[in-house]
Amino acid sequence: MITISFGPQVCGALVEGAAREWLVPDGLGGYAMGTVCGLRTRRYHGLLMVSGATAAARTLALASLDPVLTIGGDEYRLGTHEWASGSVAPAGHTFLERFSLIDGLPRWRWRVGDVVLERELAMVYGRPALAVVHRLLAGGPVRLDLQALCTWRDGHGERGAGGGPLAVDRVAGGAVIERAYRLDGPDWRAAGTWWTGVHHREEAARGLAADEDLFHAGTFGAELREPGDVLEVRAWAGALDDTPPPAREVISAARRRNRAVVAAAAPADDVDATLALAADAFVVRTADAPDVVAGYPWFGAWSRDTMIAYEGLLLTTNRAEEGRRLLLGYAATLSEGMLANTADTGSVEYNTVDGTLWFLHAVARHVTVTGDTDLAEELLPALRDVVDAHLRGTRYGIRVDPDDGLLTQGAAGEALTWMDARVRGVPVTPRAGKPVEVNALWINGLAGIVDLARRTRGDAGAAPVAHRTALASFRRRFPAPAGWLYDVVDGPQGDDAALRPNQLLAWSLPYAPMRADARALRAISKGLLTPIGLRSLGPREKGFQREHRGNSDGRDGAYHMGTVWPWWVGPFIDTCAKSAVSDAELLSGIEGHLTEFGLGSVSETADGEPPHSATGCPFQAWSVGELVRVRRC
Known part of the structure; x- marks a missing residue:
């Protein structure tokens, strides 16, 4: 280490x-x-x-x-x-x-x-x-x-x-x-x-x-x-x-x-070894199945965070059996096509549009990496039900638009995407309509279900048709005149072309709807890339916040308005790889960060402007998980 x-x-x-x-x-x-x-x-x-x-x-x-x-x-x-x-x-x-x-x-x-x-x-x-x-x-x-x-x-x-x-x-x-x-x-x-x-x-x-x-x-x-x-x-x-x-x-x-945990992960170098032990901190025992703590010292388990971090924390570190039990435990919480989002209070809520879609991604990655077709066969009926529920429509206005096959969402006073901060109960970035990363995940999830059905010779249900329809619409609807992708289409104020990292999933996911675009990647690099992650909003965009500091209102108001998020380095590097853009030295800053804040780990967030001082949780699961994953892929 x-x-x-x-x-x-x-x-x-x-x-x-x-x-x-x-x-x-x-x-x-x-x-x-x-x-x-x-x-x-x-x-x-x-x-x-x-x-x-x-x-x-x-x-x-x-x-x-x-x-x-x-x-x-x-x-x-x-x-x-x-x-x-x-x-x-x-x-x-x-x-x-x-x-x-x-x-x-x-x-x-x-x-x-x-x-x-x-x-x-x-x-x-x-x-x-x-x-x-x-x-x-x-x-x-x-x-x-x-x-x-x-x-x-x-x-x-x-x-x-x-x-x-x-x-x-x-x-x-x-x-x-x-x-x-x-x-x-x-x-x-x-x-x-x-x-x-x-x-x-x-x-x-x-x-x-x-x-x-x-x-x-x-x-x-x-x-x-x-x-x-x-x-x-x-x-x-x-x-x-x-x-x-x-x-x-x-x-x-x-x-x-701790030495055994590191050895089992088969690290390639000292940084990999350090990250393997950092990943171990987030995987915890519960009475029913393994789970993931989203961040220390104040977060508990959140389904979105768990599924984003899943591949890095459990597959890349050779803990697939624990991961299998975790996925089965989470699958048991599905209701009306949605994965439970167990809040820190202990109550069970169904209040994310993307947590379920990240779950589809985690299941597909697990089966692809491990070849565990038994798990695919066991979960395939539940995954078909997820698709059917989204086609019919489920909570908070989450539904597939029959006109274009894209996933839309939104309800008054709600923020259902990962950008879910509120100031005095009012969402800062509600993003009602058809968010770019939500639809990239939807298309990726549908394609993953088709692949699982192929592997098990099972029934993919409505997924193949839904995939073809959404894919064609995504390619038509999301390219924006600015040279990158819209962040949201069909929102209350129309289409939103703000420069945000969310669009990276349209290129980075295994079944991404778009081919990597070097022009868009250059714009993202110029406006969003920092030494320890990507800004949540470009500095030239309206409402950009330089610092993630101050009282609760100040911090929540800046949370997704320019604050740096290290976990986005994962999708960014995946996109670089697909577009033949060099990713050399992109991780040097975030690796140096391992000795700066939460020792041996990666923080939740950082200020939007240099020197990008770390903020939020000093030890964050999806930040560590994505760094583990992209260093080993």
Whole structure:
């Protein structure tokens, strides 16, 4: 894997160190997450974030373990916190001499004179359980204490001291907090005080509540007399009497598993290896079947995101059997020809026009890549039903126009395409009518069904005729005088020729309706291409937003109005390949991004103008999935 390591000028500085975040997932949707310098900049940062009924229904448990070193008679506090007053205290990051991400696991080293202390941590895969090991590397003897700063609150919220103290029950080796999770380690001493006004600078920048209180439940401690001595702490939720393995064993097991994940993906180089492990973070276990977390730290599972990321996360990394079970699980949610879009709230909604079409694409790719005709035969009746439902018409005005065979959609107050941002409930880009990528996916999906029927000698139903009709209409209707494709035709205000990346699917998909057009590709390159992805709107277009920043209204208003989306690099490179345009060095910027924001991963979005600073989720499934796919195809 690529080397990710920083010295004191990064990890010892708040601005640089706090801008780089690490993630250690537990395989269930929970995680440990924080920054290189140790400052908690988000409400989502903590050492034990526990997933609930859905991957997005997370609860923060252990927020921090603050190390305190006593050398002789002098005390050195190695934790780092920012406060509502604006002060930073303690400032333990100034003692950091190194941070490294090794096999996906973070490692810190503090130096105080001739004393060097190291911290490593890992999660138990498949359990909400954390293991932390502190090891004396040089110097000694020293006293090490670890202050456990606790809470038990919704991952999206805050908790204050006004509600009273947390329930702390003493048990052998530590304590049970709020009867929800357990802490275990040596020499537990109860504390029971609130640390009030802990500030999260990233939440403040996003216009959200930025302060919370943390409960100092107690402190672990040990004498580290010589190099090699360790202090181990574990924290876990769920079955509290089911004690995890010793902390050092957990870390060794996590390292072995991560190396096995990478080896199974058969990476071609260090970047491929890094991306294979990044992809693993998003594939999670559920009670029924594998699923995909759309992004960390705040997203759960979304069908559109899952299906866009599917090939890169599961097929390219040689996890087809998990993918097969995932596809069958999603197929079971089909209703009136639409795939369920399981929202982060846990409710089941049917509110996308393209999620189902991406599902058709994922099934076709799975069968093409794996040769799994049994799956094709099993799902073909359901896929025919999807076509029939769209021909009849389904929810939100989604239907095939009988006049041209193209798919139209739209309902008042709804945004059904991937450009679904709202400001105070009002869609920013409703795109009612016949969006270009929706119809490219429709045509691609119909052709995929025809191919699946051929492979299984089954019945393609209405797909062949629907495909021929839509294909001819697409080629006639979508070319625009500007030299590229219309973004939407037959919209409320007519045809929309705004320069957006959506048209790339008309050339990039396996059964794309158009041949790649070098002229259009040049226009897209000039107006949309950036080092880490494509802008969602050209800079010369009306409404272009330079930055994806500010409060919720500001961010949502810019979300699809110029903000860069790394996942679009996949369709762009596919189109380059089909048009014989060189794609050399197109990925160098996004590969460099692997060490800039979400370490070893790819962000959700970035600002529309240079330097294209990353925004949104630091770890995003479809961004990683598409980069994995196009690097290996």
